[in-house]
Amino acid sequence: MKYIISLFFLIISFSSFSQYKYLKDSSYTSPFNYLSGATSINSGQFWDEDEFRIPIGFQFWLFNEPIDSLTIFSGNIITSNPDPDNAQYLNCIVANGSDLIDRDTSMNGSLSPISRQVTGTAPNRICKIEWRNAGFYNAIDLGEYADSINFQIWLYETSNIIEAHFGNSYQISNNSLLFDDGPGVWFGAIDSLSLMTSDSRISYFFTGNPSSPTLDSAFSFANMIAPPGVNGIPTSGMVYRLTPKAQGAVNTGYSQSFEQEPYLINYFNEYRLIKIDFFENENTPYSIYDLNGKIVKEGSLSKGLNLVHTDAFASGMYLLKIHSNIQKESFKFIK
Known part of the structure; x- marks a missing residue:
């Protein structure tokens, strides 16, 4: 028998959204630069539902968990767990929120490289993960091959900041198709996601105008009518940032x-x-x-x-x- 019990003393109802408590958000613009001299993650091979285990290059705190390596799965979900398919709970970063896929439909190589690079010097290094020319499975499945997106996730040493940097995108299909009935790009972080119930301790995500988004939070995705996200795809140069209010501390946000x-x-x-x-x-x-x-x-x-x-x-x-x-x-x- 298993109970997972969390005691939340919450003023609002559980199914509604709430103001975030333990992360703060900001957005700004900065020219998007493709990584140069980066290490390939997919090794020039076609990717779809592949899982990639990569080192961060330093210790990073994802909520209350110190980690030094990550797993990328489902195209754009980043988690600390080495076996996410069989994990009961996941701390994770949602990098894009769509079902991404390599655009090489011949499956003989890769037209959508995923790469990694660590820049800077300790204790201020940045681990950068890049998706270049990534395709959208839902569009390709219907015979539309033109849609593509470029973006990076940055993880900051010491400050434990998480950023999403957006490059050029090319969009033919509508947002609902590309983002599984959602409004657009879904970038955020989830503390202890239950794969059985779709509940979590807390989940943060950007919503609204992609040029000036706001941060919202929820405890459950089970009752959502549509996935969260901003309205569409951010323009090249947009950066979304999540900054922990309490950094590098066990039990961040919990009494x-x-x-x-x-x-x-x-x-x-x-x-x-x-x-x-x-x-x-x-x-x-x-x-x-x-x-x-x-x-x-x-x-x-x-x-x-x-x-x-x-x-x-x-x-x-x-x-x-x-x-x-x-x-x-x-x-x-x-x-």
Whole structure:
């Protein structure tokens, strides 16, 4: 049996978007320059759903995780996990949000090189990852081969800043086709994405006008009508930046965090919501008690995402008990 329990004391409803808490955003313009003398990632070979494991060249903090290497999968998703297809949770960077593919439809070589380069000197190096002349699978699948995009992801040593740099693009097909019914390019970062439920601790993404975007956040993608993103493809020279508010620190943004199999528990003092991802088919009752032993709330957990609101609770300590037929578990939390 596995519960993944995160305690969020959230003022807004779970399904809505919220202002970001632990990353801040900015955007600016800077001439886009292709990498010169970079190391090939795809080694001149056609790529589609391939996975590439690459070194960063220095230690980088992705949320509360120190990493020195990355995996690129699904064309443009970057994660620290060496085996993302079998991972339960992923910290990841969404570089583009589309299903990208090499434009060499003969599959005999590559017309869309992916490369890597580290510039600068310690402790201020930058790891740059470039997608050049990348194609869009959805368009190519319908016989439209002209659409292409050029962009880079920059990871900064010490500051742990993440940037997306956009170059020239060529677009024939509409945004809905290229970006899987989304409005356009999706650049952002996701803390602890569950591949089973599409939920996360927190997810950040740029939205709105691609020339002056805003940063939004969400906890779940399961109930979204369409994927997030800016409206269209940013023009050449646009740069989107994510800067951690607390850099290089364990438990960034969390008041308390620890793991104990089979649980992952996180406390956020700002929120008024308990989020429970439940991975058993059985319906399991739960109860919440105050310090006097009085039941203040009870209900039943079903498989998938469960939300328990605590807005009506008085300030104090509470005990959440999960009454499983297999094992009974208790968790203390403070509102």
